[in-house]
Amino acid sequence: MTRARDPRAVRIAAGQGFWGDSLEAPFRQVTGGPIDYLMMDYLAEVTMSILQKQKLRDPSLGYAKDFVPSMERILPIVAERGIKVTANAGGVNPRACAQAIADVARRLKLGGRLRIGVVTGDDLLPRLDGLMARGHDLRNLDTGRPLSDVRDRVLAANAYLGAWPVVEALRRGADVVVTGRVTDTGLTLGPMIHAFDWPPDAWDLLAAGTVAGHTIECGAQCSGGNCLVDWERIPDLADVGYPIVEAHPDGTFEISKHPGTGGRISVPGVTEQLVYEMGDPTAYITPDCIADFTTIRLEQAGKDRVRVSGVRGKPATDKLKVSVAYFYGYKAVGTLVYGWPDAYKKARAADRVLRQRLENLGLTFEAIHTELVGADATHGRLALEELAVDDLPEVQLRIGVRSPDKAPVERFTREIAPLILNGPPSVTGFAGGRPKPEEIVAYWPALLDKRMVEPCVEIVEV
Amino acid sequence: MKTRSRKRRVRLLELAHARSGDKGDTANVGLIALRPEYYPILVKQVTAARVARHFKGMVTGPVERFELPNLRALNFLLHGALDGGGTISLKTDAQGKVFSTALLRLVVELPR
Numbered sequence: 001m002t003r004a005r006d007p008r009a010v011r012i013a014a015g016q017g018f019w020g021d022s023l024e025a026p027f028r029q030v031t032g033g034p035i036d037y038l039m040m041d042y043l044a045e046v047t048m049s050i051l052q053k054q055k056l057r058d059p060s061l062g063y064a065k066d067f068v069p070s071m072e073r074i075l076p077i078v079a080e081r082g083i084k085v086t087a088n089a090g091g092v093n094p095r096a097c098a099q100a101i102a103d104v105a106r107r108l109k110l111g112g113r114l115r116i117g118v119v120t121g122d123d124l125l126p127r128l129d130g131l132m133a134r135g136h137d138l139r140n141l142d143t144g145r146p147l148s149d150v151r152d153r154v155l156a157a158n159a160y161l162g163a164w165p166v167v168e169a170l171r172r173g174a175d176v177v178v179t180g181r182v183t184d185t186g187l188t189l190g191p192m193i194h195a196f197d198w199p200p201d202a203w204d205l206l207a208a209g210t211v212a213g214h215t216i217e218c219g220a221q222c223s224g225g226n227c228l229v230d231w232e233r234i235p236d237l238a239d240v241g242y243p244i245v246e247a248h249p250d251g252t253f254e255i256s257k258h259p260g261t262g263g264r265i266s267v268p269g270v271t272e273q274l275v276y277e278m279g280d281p282t283a284y285i286t287p288d289c290i291a292d293f294t295t296i297r298l299e300q301a302g303k304d305r306v307r308v309s310g311v312r313g314k315p316a317t318d319k320l321k322v323s324v325a326y327f328y329g330y331k332a333v334g335t336l337v338y339g340w341p342d343a344y345k346k347a348r349a350a351d352r353v354l355r356q357r358l359e360n361l362g363l364t365f366e367a368i369h370t371e372l373v374g375a376d377a378t379h380g381r382l383a384l385e386e387l388a389v390d391d392l393p394e395v396q397l398r399i400g401v402r403s404p405d406k407a408p409v410e411r412f413t414r415e416i417a418p419l420i421l422n423g424p425p426s427v428t429g430f431a432g433g434r435p436k437p438e439e440i441v442a443y444w445p446a447l448l449d450k451r452m453v454e455p456c457v458e459i460v461e462v
Numbered sequence: 463m464k465t466r467s468r469k470r471r472v473r474l475l476e477l478a479h480a481r482s483g484d485k486g487d488t489a490n491v492g493l494i495a496l497r498p499e500y501y502p503i504l505v506k507q508v509t510a511a512r513v514a515r516h517f518k519g520m521v522t523g524p525v526e527r528f529e530l531p532n533l534r535a536l537n538f539l540l541h542g543a544l545d546g547g548g549t550i551s552l553k554t555d556a557q558g559k560v561f562s563t564a565l566l567r568l569v570v571e572l573p574r
Contacts, residue, residue, distance in 0.1 A: 046549050142486050228479045228562070229496070268479060268494065271533050275492020277483035278537045281530050294530050310532075328550060369545060369552035377554045379564045380520045386567075400552030443548050445486060 016040035017219025032258030040087035049325030051091035052156035062093030114462040117169025119179035121455040138446035162287030165455035166190030185213030207291035207313025208251035222273035224263030236262025324444035333400035334416035337429030344389040480562035487547035489558030
């Protein structure tokens with residue numbers, strides 16, 4: 001089935017599914033075929049706190065640094081072909097990020113040819129006490145506790161902004177839109193609203209764009225990556241093509257990828273991505289709308305092409321989600337590998353010995369967690385019930401501890417290595433040395449009255 | 463054997479595929495029928511109560527189920543599955559990525 005190419009269709013390509021995703025993907029997306037927009041998602045729940053720490057050390061940092069060399073590589077092509085870029089790489093310092101891109105653009109002699117839109121207003125950290133004093137207690141969505149419980153340990157607090165500030169930046173002529181905590185889906189929906197001039201209360205259309213954004217926000221996870229269906233026959237993952245949304249003004253869209261690339265775009269594969277990190281499917285809530293995932297229709301519209309239609313939406317709520325990062329405590333994880341015979345039994349015995357020693361030392365922890373990798377680490381009891389544990393060639397003992405205090409965690413890290421000589425036999429795999437205590441920065445989800453947040457858009461002329 | 467069973471017992475792996483992810487301390491498992499005719503079997507047999515029993519001892523909170531007949535999929539929320547979740551968790555699978563295939567171990571009955 002081939003349809004005549006819709007001349008009004010807009011092609012939005014995913015170039016990054018998280019900070020740390022393929023460095024090659026953005027370049028391949030802008031060179032592999034025609035696209036109108038490149039969308040890059042950099043921010044996971046914990047990323048903002050990492051960035052906040054970097055900014056505390058150096059006020060010129062606090063954004064996804066990888067974004068700068070990626071842009072350096074693609075800017076000449078992007079400028080030449082008129083491709084626009086939307087990215088939440090700005091983290092907790094979008095202005096510094098935009099400045100870094102402007103510097104790169106000038107070096108590339110793109111002066112006078114590039115506008116950078118900067119979206120801010122999501123950062124609530126400087127305003128937190130004022131908000132709490134006015135009765136916004138930012139209760140934890142999971143536990144119901146008010147933020148005052150952990151206020152003195154808060155490291156970052158950001159409201160999730162939606163697509164509209166991205167739209168405003170595009171309307172003001174931005175070629176590259178750099179944002180702070182804008183939702184993953186807003187980076188795809190924004191270009192669609194801008195291109196098709198969708199009104200703010202066109203809930204079905206906004207929901208459709210949101211579904212499009214959710215489909216490609218994890219990059220290749222909808223084009224053959226991490227796909228369970230028929231995984232062994234998915235072609236050429238080494239050269240996996242990242243997904244592209246081909247959007248139409250009526251809210252329907254196709255998911256495809258550049259010709260000649262690896263991976264696969266199929267109904268089962270796209271379905272896997274649709275249900276990823278899903279809550280109540282009838283209410284996928286974003287700042288822009290509520291999308292109903294039970295209305296989505298999928299059909300295979302050709303090889304590596306899935307058509308999406310039927311999406312219905314409801315009005316947005318009057319709240320914004322807020323993500324707070326706060327200092328929680330310390331953890332450490334140590335591992336040792338036990339070999340055949342009785343690898344499983346030896347690892348179990350070592351765990352008992354270690355726990356006894358921790359107890360003898362009078363150390364207390366919030367949690368001690370043991371897994372035997374190769375036996376029960378991921379499927380627990382469900383795996384052990386079906387496994388001939390006596391015959392395993394090797395088992396990795398993985399034991400972790402967590403505490404509000406550093407001292408017991410530090411002491412724990414010194415109790416792993418001695419087991420090599422003074423515990424059960426046939427033990428190896430300790431080349432990595434002593435584990436290091438790690439600071440835990442935890443995530444506190446909350447809601448805030450939308451009127452309390454004012455997104456801000458600035459344009460930097462290069 | 464006196465009577466021949468008229469049902470065939472199979473793992474969900476033969477009827478469905480799945481993907482899982484996390485939201486805080488909650489893991490979600492999207493379970494998707496491999497063929498349209500399998501979806502009613504999933505709806506009937508893979509109930510929230512059955513899934514809660516399957517994961518007994520591995521999940522500390524309740525299990526919720528949502529239906530997506532349009533995608534021939536069920537979505538399960540396993541609350542308290544991730545030892546606190548995200549950065550707090552000491553689990554290898556802190557983000558619940560392979561709860562999906564753990565669910566596919568569940569055995570259901572197929573009419574012959």
